[in-house]
Amino acid sequence: MRLVLDHLAAYRPFWSLAADGVFSKGIHLVSGDVGSGKSTLALMMAGLRAPESGIVIPEGITKTMLSFQFPEFHVTGLSVAEECASWGLTPDSVTRLAGINVGNETPALSLSRGELKRLHLACILSRDYDLLLLDEPFSSLDCRGKEQVCRQISKQSRGITVIFTHEQSIFPDITHIWEIMRGELVDCGDMPAAARRWQHAPPLVKNLVSAGRIPFKLTPEGIREAACRIRG
Amino acid sequence: MQDPRIRLACAFLLSCAAFISIAGAAAVFIWWLLFTPRWKSIRYRTAVLATFVLFVIVAGLMTLTGSDGFSYLVRMIAILLIGTWVYAESAAGDFLTVGTWCLGKRIGFEAGMIAGMAMQLATGLSDDFRRIRIATEQKGQSWGLRSIVPAGRILIHDTLRRADDTAEVLATRGYRTGGNLCPHFHTSSGDVVAGICAATTLILGCLLR
Numbered sequence: 001m002r003l004v005l006d007h008l009a010a011y012r013p014f015w016s017l018a019a020d021g022v023f024s025k026g027i028h029l030v031s032g033d034v035g036s037g038k039s040t041l042a043l044m045m046a047g048l049r050a051p052e053s054g055i056v057i058p059e060g061i062t063k064t065m066l067s068f069q070f071p072e073f074h075v076t077g078l079s080v081a082e083e084c085a086s087w088g089l090t091p092d093s094v095t096r097l098a099g100i101n102v103g104n105e106t107p108a109l110s111l112s113r114g115e116l117k118r119l120h121l122a123c124i125l126s127r128d129y130d131l132l133l134l135d136e137p138f139s140s141l142d143c144r145g146k147e148q149v150c151r152q153i154s155k156q157s158r159g160i161t162v163i164f165t166h167e168q169s170i171f172p173d174i175t176h177i178w179e180i181m182r183g184e185l186v187d188c189g190d191m192p193a194a195a196r197r198w199q200h201a202p203p204l205v206k207n208l209v210s211a212g213r214i215p216f217k218l219t220p221e222g223i224r225e226a227a228c229r230i231r232g
Numbered sequence: 233m234q235d236p237r238i239r240l241a242c243a244f245l246l247s248c249a250a251f252i253s254i255a256g257a258a259a260v261f262i263w264w265l266l267f268t269p270r271w272k273s274i275r276y277r278t279a280v281l282a283t284f285v286l287f288v289i290v291a292g293l294m295t296l297t298g299s300d301g302f303s304y305l306v307r308m309i310a311i312l313l314i315g316t317w318v319y320a321e322s323a324a325g326d327f328l329t330v331g332t333w334c335l336g337k338r339i340g341f342e343a344g345m346i347a348g349m350a351m352q353l354a355t356g357l358s359d360d361f362r363r364i365r366i367a368t369e370q371k372g373q374s375w376g377l378r379s380i381v382p383a384g385r386i387l388i389h390d391t392l393r394r395a396d397d398t399a400e401v402l403a404t405r406g407y408r409t410g411g412n413l414c415p416h417f418h419t420s421s422g423d424v425v426a427g428i429c430a431a432t433t434l435i436l437g438c439l440l441r
Binding site for chain 1: 368390
């Protein structure tokens with residue numbers, strides 16, 4: 001199972017994006033500045049936007065899901081129960097996974113954006129996809145929410161999970177890092193070696209790398225372990 | 233058309249002309265053929281087509297119930313064409329400058345800013361609608377007429393939320409009412425001719441009522 005981006009290119013006035021690479025099974029991180037083209041790339045990888053040139057080749061991928069940054073776009077049910085049912089799930093298990101304390105009949109759109117985001121991500125992460133594309137999954141979440149979502153994402157072992165984000169503090173157990181630099185998707189490689197080449201790395205990771213203590217994982221535990229190695 | 237004052241005045245006059253009579257609507261159509269880029273001014277053709285279909289349905293129902301559906305259809309199409317032209321020609325800040333020029337730094341500025349924000353939101357709505365459609369189809373649900381209600385609910389909810397956020401941001405930045413603006417306009421001779429013709433169209437619509 002893999003997703004091949006074969007000389008993909010997208011253009012707009014004063015903006016362009018080129019992507020070439022292979023996404024295999026694991027959890028991938030695509031980092032880049034705001035406006036660099038992460039959402040456009042996600043749409044092209046999901047087959048929902050045609051590139052100006054090049055081709056996306058899904059090999060062995062039958063079930064794809066793209067999660068948008070704003071969870072409202074995914075809401076089709078009036079209540080929390082209806083929304084969970086629209087994903088083929090029961091509300092109790094989803095709200096437990098999301099860590100939110102709301103009634104099943106609560107109107108879905110009356111939830112705060114953070115609660116709705118957690119509910120939406122819990123719905124998505126409760127199902128199996130060959131290709132799961134998460135566009136800014138940590139937006140609207142507090143630190144505890146981010147950590148909780150990261151733990152759930154880290155459990156995704158079945159297919160290809162790609163996280164598009166400019167998040168700088170909390171990450172799941174990333175296996176491969178990519179970044180968009182000057183309009184081009186750059187392959188930084190597998191973790192932990194990728195941390196050396198990662199230009200958009202958070203300051204803490206950069207400091208650890210420059211001190212020669214490369215974190216084996218980007219999870220809070222992995223960063224902590226690398227930091228403790230410095231003290232030792 | 234370069235002068236937003238004349239453009240908005242034309243839109244108002246032509247909408248009135250089309251609303252008043254069929255003859256007025258026909259004159260508006262001729263004005264549209266003469267003074268606009270015609271089909272090129274229709275940016276979102278699917279949305280315009282959907283609105284047209286809606287007008288046809290309403291006109292059909294009116295005819296069936298004994299009202300003049302044909303007259304309604306002709307007049308609404310004329311207004312739709314003028315609306316799409318104004319939307320396509322409008323640039324950011326047009327409403328703000330025209331509002332301030334017309335009604336002053338308090339009420340004019342306020343009204344212009346509100347209109348400008350509404351226009352900005354309208355631009356984003358089509359993108360939001362496309363995302364909602366994608367999200368619905370990803371759930372394995374078919375997209376059809378029944379999907380319009382939940383999609384519309386989300387769009388309205390999201391628009392109200394954004395308006396609320398914008399109001400909070402403005403209040404936080406100390407905005408109370410009005411503001412200073414020195415608008416400058418460039419008026420070409422073509423703009424003046426189009427404006428005079430729009431006024432004539434309204435007079436014609438009134439006379440042939």
